Amino acid sequence: MSECEVCGNSYEHAFQVRMNGQDHTFDCFECAVHKLAPSCSRCGCRIMGHGVQQNQTIYCGAHCARQAGAAGLADHV
Ligand SMILES: [Zn+2]
Ligand SMILES: [Zn+2]
DSSP states (O other): OEEOTTTOOEETTOEEEEETTEEEEESSHHHHHHHHOOBOTTTOOBOOSOOEEETTEEESSHHHHHHTTOOSOOOOO
8 A cells, every 4th residue: 555645545556656766656647747747837737748848947838838938949749
């Protein structure tokens, strides 16, 4: 039994995610996303896909990057 580090639920099918050398334990993907997924610096939505990044700033897509004034970014297709 492992305990989810986000909601504290003990669940026999909890899983571990290793990120940047640290192990995290979650009971569901929703908790993992809540904890680990970056959020778009313009609209604040969780980035589940690649997103686009300029310098240290990450956006959910080229649309948000453009709206935020970052030029020359295109979506991954
Ligand atoms: Zn959880
Ligand atoms: Zn966005």
